[in-house]
Amino acid sequence: MTTRTIQAIRGMNDILPDQIHLWEFFEQTVRDWMAAYGYRNIRMPIVEQTDLFVRSIGAVTDIVEKEMYSFLDSLNGDSLTLRPEGTASCVRAVLEHNLLYAGPQRLYYSGPMFRHERPQKGRYRQFSQVGVEALGFAGPDIDAELIVMCAELWKKLGIFDVRLEIGTLGSAASRSLHRTRLIAYLEQHLGKLDDDAGRRLHSNPLRILDSKNPEMREIIEGAPRLLDDLDEDSLAHFEELQRILRDQEIDFDINPRLVRGLDYYNRTVFEWVTGKLGAQGTVCAGGRYDGLVEQIGGKPSPACGFAMGVERVLALMVECGGEIAHPVPDAYVIHQGELADGFAWKTARHLRDGGLKTILHCGNGGFKAQMKKADASGARFAVIIGDDEAQAGEISIKPLREAAAQVRVGLAEAADLLKRA
Incomplete structure (x- = not known):
């Protein structure tokens, strides 16, 4: 089934x-x-x-x-x-x-x-x-x-x-006067009113003036104007x-x-x-x-x-041609290794506390596969952490949207560096 x-x-x-x-x-x-x-x-x-x-x-x-x-x-x-x-x-x-x-x-x-x-x-x-x-x-x-x-x-x-x-x-008084005049006018054209207009003739005649039926246009154009009854x-x-x-x-x-x-x-x-x-x-x-x-x-x-x-x-x-840019993350944190995994969590939290939109890679995958994920995310930078970086309390920053060299910095200065870039 x-x-x-x-x-x-x-x-x-x-x-x-x-x-x-x-x-x-x-x-x-x-x-x-x-x-x-x-x-x-x-x-x-x-x-x-x-x-x-x-x-x-x-x-x-x-x-x-x-x-x-x-x-x-x-x-x-x-x-x-x-x-x-x-x-x-x-x-x-x-x-x-x-x-x-x-x-x-x-x-x-x-x-x-x-x-x-x-x-x-x-x-x-x-x-x-x-x-x-x-x-x-x-x-x-x-x-x-x-x-x-x-x-x-x-x-x-x-x-x-x-x-x-x-x-x-x-x-309300001027509409009442106009309503009387409008009904009298429309009753002279009963044979030309469509079903909606006929149904509304005595219950809500003003709505007839808003009809989108092209066959009603001539009747509507000739109707009394409320402006004249104000x-x-x-x-x-x-x-x-x-x-x-x-x-x-x-x-x-x-x-x-x-x-x-x-x-x-x-x-x-x-x-x-x-x-x-x-x-x-x-x-x-x-x-x-x-x-x-x-x-x-x-x-x-x-x-x-x-x-x-x-x-x-x-x-x-x-x-009208309005183009609103999709929001993209500032950083995508790539990590591999036992020490690196724990330090990556700390890094992502530090960057977010510094006002940066940060994605922490979740799931398995080597550096190459993770780098593809980082690129697909639209992030401006890949933040790369291996066990060597984690042991030194540092991260490597690779620009993904411009031709610039990868740099390695201490975690304490990372957020400021990324915001200035």
């Missing part, structure tokens, strides 16, 4: 050692970038009550209707869900632990999200996101800060050919946002059809998009969600944020 090989779930991918250096570079860049702006890290559970996402994202959305990994907890009968996005979880944590009591919060998180979608390049069932949330800030200045932050990150990552689109969803405060908020972005020399396009797939957004919405990734062109998206805190059970509080898909950002870095 042949045992079937078990493979990863489709759309949930391994990240292998040869790929991880790009992830680590991105993650460290993000940590430094967040710290520079005063954003603090928060970490939430991967599993939440299903009701959290139904209540916050909206029951009539693709995520809740089609994409959530939900299951019944057999121990207590609770309906639980693998988080499909991070904002609702972050707000839940802020409320549960009374973080807003201390004043407005600048927070960020990173980690896996889960959506049951058809896997394709740039769209996976388990994917990683970096999310940023600013809670307790009402003005357009914080909206602008989030956008300016992104522009700076693209430079740090060597990303170009990414474009900013901004829009506004106005207030209340005075929302219009002033949007105009001030534009002024700040211009002052900060951030280029943008106003997209009157820009909507979010989640129900909790209001006023500012924005997307960073690129033409380098094919159909999955949205690299980062966000906006304001002033009603969500109250919707989840807290006192009314303004909030805004954004999220970026890490896999897409990394793919864009590669498309």
Whole structure:
């Protein structure tokens, strides 16, 4: 009987050692970038009550209707869900632990999200996101800060050919007015609406404007614009946002059809998009969600944020020619002989204590075979120890990446010598 090989779930991918250096570079860049702006890290559970996402994202959305990994907890009968996005979880944590009591919060998180979608390049069932949330800030200045932050990150990552689109969803009152006008317009074109649009006509008509069906483009282009139904405060908020972005020399396009797939957004919405990734062109998206805190059970509080898909950002870095060097060891310790074996352990520990990345050869093999391992490791130097070296308390250092002579030095001076080389 042949045992079937078990493979990863489709759309949930391994990240292998040869790929991880790009992830680590991105993650460290993000940590430094967040710290520079005063954003603090928060970490939430991967599993939440299903009701959290139904209540916050909206029951009539693709995520809740089609994409959530939900299951019944057999121990207590609770309906639980693998988080499909991070904002609702972050707000839940802020409320549960009374973080807003201390004043407005600048927070960020990173980690896996889960959506049951058809896997394709740039769209996976388990994917990683970096999310940023600013809670307790009402003005357009914080909206602008989030956008300016992104522009700076693209430079740090060597990303170009990414474009900013901004829009506004106005207030609940202006959306209600617009919703009435939009439904009346779409009802005049019932025969041309596709199945998704027909299903959403009365439940979530704004989402129709985000349709990717080319047969719907003409209807969408002729639809009433939410910008024309804005209340005075929302219009002033949007105009001030534009002024700040211009002052900060951030280029943008106003997209009157820009909507979010989640129900909790209001006023500012924005997307960073690129033409380098094919159909999955949205690299980062966000906006304001002033009603969500109250919707989840807290006192009314303004909030805004954004999220970026890490896999897409990394793919864009590669498309933009970003070359991140693989980390390599500084030294590979080769040893043979009874005395040499013990001294090799001491040597490796000494070099690591001196700040050098050091591999100690494990397993059998003569000097020649070990030297091949050292060369294959990418190490800059081979540290060679035989019984003669061990007895003298010395090591031989052979450069592996340049034509230079092998030298023999005492262990005490080895770390300094290697760091200077």
